[in-house]
Amino acid sequence: MKQKKIPMRMCLGCQEMRPKKELIRVVKNKENEISLDFNGKKPGRGAYLCKSVSCFEKARKGRKLEKAFETSIDEEIYELLKKELEAGND
Template sequence: MKPRKIPMRKDIVTGEMFPKKELVRVVRSKEGDVTLDPTGKANGRGAYVSLDVKNAEMAKEKRIFDKAFGVKVADEFYDELIAYVDHQQARRELFGDK
């Protein structure tokens, strides 16, 4: 059988390409709301960040999503992103790649 193609996406913080499963999608809706999209299927403009706490913290420092989406993103969103990435990173370490 032919091996399956792995979808790749670019991490907005580092500019590196990663398999889609190793990233979390952040979405800006038409109304301008910026939210996390763990399913990867929400409507709106999406950007990806890797499941690495350092990258999530760098995104907060440099206000990456403010620039990418052209809207002012609250600090609470960045804190939520860091907490989510930290949780997912811990899950991967405990349970392996799932």
């Protein structure tokens, strides 16, 4: 039996390749709203982060999300994403 291919994605924080299911997708939709997608099903442009706050902080410090989405991101959005990430880890 043929083994199923596991899709790999790179975390923006630690720059490690991991299976897609282990990462959280950050999505920018057509209205330029940025949100976290824990299921990986929301429509829009996606970037991936590990489920740790430290990787989120590294991506924030290096402005990785802004580069991935080619837009500026307000501090309020970063704070909302951080709260959502912390709540999602519980």
